[in-house]
Amino acid sequence: MKPTIYDVAEQAGVSIATVSKVVNRNGKISEQTRERITKIMADMGYFPNLVASALSSKKTYMIGLLLPDISNPYFAELARHIEDRAQELGYNIVICSTDNRMDKESEYLTFLQQKGVDGIMLSTGLANPQSLELLLERKLPIVLISREVPQTAVNTVIVDDYMGGYLATSHLLQLGHRDIAIIVESMDLASSRGRLKGYRSALQEYEIPYLEQWVTVSEFTIASGMEAAGRLMDGPGRPTALFACNDLLAIGTIQAARARGIAVPDQLSVVGFDNTFLATLIDPSLTTVGQPILELGRQAVDLLHKEMIGDGQAKQRIVLLPELVVRSSTASIPH
Amino acid sequence: MKPTIYDVAEQAGVSIATVSKVVNRNGKISEQTRERITKIMADMGYFPNLVASALSSKKTYMIGLLLPDISNPYFAELARHIEDRAQELGYNIVICSTDNRMDKESEYLTFLQQKGVDGIMLSTGLANPQSLELLLERKLPIVLISREVPQTAVNTVIVDDYMGGYLATSHLLQLGHRDIAIIVESMDLASSRGRLKGYRSALQEYEIPYLEQWVTVSEFTIASGMEAAGRLMDGPGRPTALFACNDLLAIGTIQAARARGIAVPDQLSVVGFDNTFLATLIDPSLTTVGQPILELGRQAVDLLHKEMIGDGQAKQRIVLLPELVVRSSTASIPH
DNA sequence: AATATAGAGTTAAGCGCTTTCCCCTATTCA
DNA sequence: TGAATAGGGGAAAGCGCTTAACTCTATATT
Numbered sequence: 001m002k003p004t005i006y007d008v009a010e011q012a013g014v015s016i017a018t019v020s021k022v023v024n025r026n027g028k029i030s031e032q033t034r035e036r037i038t039k040i041m042a043d044m045g046y047f048p049n050l051v052a053s054a055l056s057s058k059k060t061y062m063i064g065l066l067l068p069d070i071s072n073p074y075f076a077e078l079a080r081h082i083e084d085r086a087q088e089l090g091y092n093i094v095i096c097s098t099d100n101r102m103d104k105e106s107e108y109l110t111f112l113q114q115k116g117v118d119g120i121m122l123s124t125g126l127a128n129p130q131s132l133e134l135l136l137e138r139k140l141p142i143v144l145i146s147r148e149v150p151q152t153a154v155n156t157v158i159v160d161d162y163m164g165g166y167l168a169t170s171h172l173l174q175l176g177h178r179d180i181a182i183i184v185e186s187m188d189l190a191s192s193r194g195r196l197k198g199y200r201s202a203l204q205e206y207e208i209p210y211l212e213q214w215v216t217v218s219e220f221t222i223a224s225g226m227e228a229a230g231r232l233m234d235g236p237g238r239p240t241a242l243f244a245c246n247d248l249l250a251i252g253t254i255q256a257a258r259a260r261g262i263a264v265p266d267q268l269s270v271v272g273f274d275n276t277f278l279a280t281l282i283d284p285s286l287t288t289v290g291q292p293i294l295e296l297g298r299q300a301v302d303l304l305h306k307e308m309i310g311d312g313q314a315k316q317r318i319v320l321l322p323e324l325v326v327r328s329s330t331a332s333i334p335h
Numbered sequence: 336m337k338p339t340i341y342d343v344a345e346q347a348g349v350s351i352a353t354v355s356k357v358v359n360r361n362g363k364i365s366e367q368t369r370e371r372i373t374k375i376m377a378d379m380g381y382f383p384n385l386v387a388s389a390l391s392s393k394k395t396y397m398i399g400l401l402l403p404d405i406s407n408p409y410f411a412e413l414a415r416h417i418e419d420r421a422q423e424l425g426y427n428i429v430i431c432s433t434d435n436r437m438d439k440e441s442e443y444l445t446f447l448q449q450k451g452v453d454g455i456m457l458s459t460g461l462a463n464p465q466s467l468e469l470l471l472e473r474k475l476p477i478v479l480i481s482r483e484v485p486q487t488a489v490n491t492v493i494v495d496d497y498m499g500g501y502l503a504t505s506h507l508l509q510l511g512h513r514d515i516a517i518i519v520e521s522m523d524l525a526s527s528r529g530r531l532k533g534y535r536s537a538l539q540e541y542e543i544p545y546l547e548q549w550v551t552v553s554e555f556t557i558a559s560g561m562e563a564a565g566r567l568m569d570g571p572g573r574p575t576a577l578f579a580c581n582d583l584l585a586i587g588t589i590q591a592a593r594a595r596g597i598a599v600p601d602q603l604s605v606v607g608f609d610n611t612f613l614a615t616l617i618d619p620s621l622t623t624v625g626q627p628i629l630e631l632g633r634q635a636v637d638l639l640h641k642e643m644i645g646d647g648q649a650k651q652r653i654v655l656l657p658e659l660v661v662r663s664s665t666a667s668i669p670h
Numbered sequence: 671a672a673t674a675t676a677g678a679g680t681t682a683a684g685c686g687c688t689t690t691c692c693c694c695t696a697t698t699c700a
Numbered sequence: 701t702g703a704a705t706a707g708g709g710g711a712a713a714g715c716g717c718t719t720a721a722c723t724c725t726a727t728a729t730t
Contacts, residue, residue, distance in 0.1 A: 002473070004686055004687085005686060005687065006686080014709075014710085015710045015711075016687080016688095017688085017689080017709075017711080017712095018708085018709060018710075020687070020688060020689085021688095021689095021709090023687095024688080026689095027708090028706090028708055028709080029707095029708070029709080030707080030708060030709090033708080033709085047445065047448070048449065048686085048687075049449065049451065049686055049687070050449040050450045050451065050687095051389045051395065051450065051685085051687090052390050052685065052686035052687040052688090052715090053686075053687050053688075054386045054687090054715095055386050055387055055685085055686080055687070055688090055715050055716070055717085056686085056687050056688040056689080056714075056715045057687080057688055057715090058715080060386065060450075061450075062450070070405065070411055070414055070415050070418065071408070071411045071412045071414070071415040072411075073406070073408060073411070076405055076406045076407075076408070076411040077406045079405055079406070080404065080405050080432060083405065083430060083431075083432055084432070092429050092431075092446065092450065093430055094397070094427050094428065094429055094430075095428055095430050097415060097418055097419075110382065111427060112427075114384065114385040115385045115386065115395075115396075115427065116384065116385065138337070222612070222616065255616075258618070278613075278616065281557065281586060281590075281613065281616065281617065282616065282617070282618075283618045339715095339716055339717085340716060340717065341716080349680090350681075351680095351716085351717080351718095352679075352680060352681080352718085352719080353678085353679060353680080355717065355718060355719085356679090356718095359718085361719095362678090362719090363676085363677055363678055363679080364679085365677080365678060365679095368678080368679090383716085383717075384715090384716055384717070385717095386716080386717090387685090387715070387716030387717040387718090388716075388718075389685095389717090390685050390686070390715085390717070391684075391685045391716085391717050391719080392685090392718060392719090393685080
């Protein structure tokens with residue numbers, strides 16, 4: 001049977017309190033006994049039972065990570081960085097793919113709370129403000145990452161979507177494009193609205209009118225990006241450039257263009273968003289707005305950590321700045 | 336404060352044992368009290384504390400998932416299917432990216448055991464037989480998925496690598512290729528050895544000699560695939576076809592070819608392995624050996640589940656069969 | 671009529687830790 | 701010399717649940 005703290009205590013001829021203090025390096029223990037007990041623990045192959053420890057200390061050292069879909073490369077990368085940083089701080093990650101569905105989201109949230117996770121990291125688009133409020137009431141540490149929920153006082157780490165949209169569109173404008181379409185993920189997402197706003201701002205700066213007909217809403221997949229881009233291309237007055245609000249959609253766009261014999265970037269410039277590894281994989285390689293995914297993950301974990309250990313200053317919103325990464329999917333408009 | 340089982344019991348005027356039985360739907364409780372208590376629980380917003388429950392029942396309803404890297408699309412997809420099935424059965428997944436490093440692997444394994452996970456799913460290449468033995472000794476349910484560890488009596492769900500290698504190579508041979516190179520992931524992996532064996536078998540069947548010079552070992556990334564493929568192409572006597580042991584390597588190969596002005600598939604046919612979504616994304620779309628990833632995930636979870644609930648028959652090894660998916664990266668050799 | 675049995679609950683002993691007091695001894699200080 | 705104090709360790713009360721064993725009725729069995 002696995003040895004418990006009692007076995008160790010007995011073996012060492014001390015109380016379990018003493019052993020506990022050795023394990024947790026707190027309380028006053030002489031150097032000798034500490035070493036003696038440490039050795040005994042090693043000999044017996046003793047490891048503290050973290051479930052029991054969690055029950056009395058209220059700390060499970062687990063973080064719940066809710067995101068739309070772990071098999072989406074953007075979120076997979078993000079998850080990886082979150083996992084790495086969490087591991088450094090001694091936490092494990094429980095993944096929860098919600099598919100942006102409210103029912104899954106609440107189901108997972110209930111579960112996670114029951115399991116006593118120390119904190120929750122939420123990257124799930126349509127985060128239900130109601131369930132969010134509930135969590136906040138329960139004082140459960142939360143950090144929103146990559147997707148924010150406006151009008152809610154909760155720690156948040158995001159990238160400046162407005163600026164991203166602006167950068168992408170300005171780049172196209174500078175290349176001489178005037179007929180620029182945009183595909184957004186979903187108007188329910190604050191991030192989409194921000195990117196769209198950046199798009200409009202850039203247009204305005206160049207005194208180009210904003211046309212509803214060039215704004216398309218799509219799902220999160222390559223296939224639906226293809227379909228949405230197809231609609232734009234087959235419509236009247238084809239755009240010469242297209243800004244897709246994530247790399248998946250941009251890739252769908254390139255594929256749609258290819259299917260129609262429209263050359264990228266010669267006949268159509270395409271800009272993506274996220275700068276996942278897919279961007280360098282597609283041909284032509286994708287010009288895209290780069291998110292500092294690593295930073296995003298690390299900072300979010302650090303913020304959550306602070307809240308979890310009760311180093312809770314005021315809530316904050318950290319906004320990281322995106323960067324345009326120019327590759328081969330954009331070109332100046334032929335005169 | 337969050338209500339506990341005591342609060343509910345008091346409110347209902349019964350003992351906590353009764354409440355516990357209502358929660359767990361076991362024991363003998365009259366329909367009336369059951370309903371009454373259920374209502375009280377709902378009114379109070381009571382949810383059982385699963386940490387406490389875990390301490391006494393020894394069940395955490397958590398599964399540890401060890402894999403090389405969650406940001407690798409193959410493993411991300413696999414993880415997603417595992418997560419989905421686990422969720423259906425009431426389990427959560429703790430992800431652990433090991434980078435195929437033994438130190439990370441053991442660190443995570445220790446952690447997971449301390450946290451009392453009910454089972455472990457291992458998809459981590461070089462699984463250290465020693466730590467594996469240790470887990471088996473402790474009677475911790477384990478399932479190996481996608482990567483097997485030979486000579487160890489442990490439940491395993493894999494795909495038939497030998498057959499996959501054979502299918503890929505035969506396809507190329509049928510297209511008339513005779514100079515066929517292969518890039519494997521790492522000779523430490525049983526899967527690599529299996530695929531290589533299939534490659535040899537197919538060659539033998541066509542009475543083509545097996546040449547060491549056409550076997551290259553690479554890492555798991557696109558970049559290293561590019562580099563490995565480059566070595567092959569720049570060497571003397573360029574192959575007319577190449578079998579890459581995963582899609583990432585195949586994509587690296589296509590990029591390496593592109594960089595050298597070698598046309599795929601006209602001057603070089605390329606076959607991948609895994610059939611991740613990347614295969615349809617690259618241009619030309621990739622002919623690849625398709626793994627039934629969904630089935631792999633589901634079966635592995637089901638097998639683990641059986642072991643966890645003690646429905647433990649003999650250990651088994653489930654081998655799923657791969658399927659060749661022909662796309663545009665292969666063509667018959669020009670006469 | 672006496673006994674067995676099934677039904678509905680209760681009691682209480684854990685599960686393996688953490689943590690707050692508390693105690694004892696040895697040293698230090700005035 | 702007596703009191704204060706610091707150091708090292710222990711006792712015991714939880715943490716919130718599960719579960720074996722038990723009690724008490726009410727009904728069925730022979």
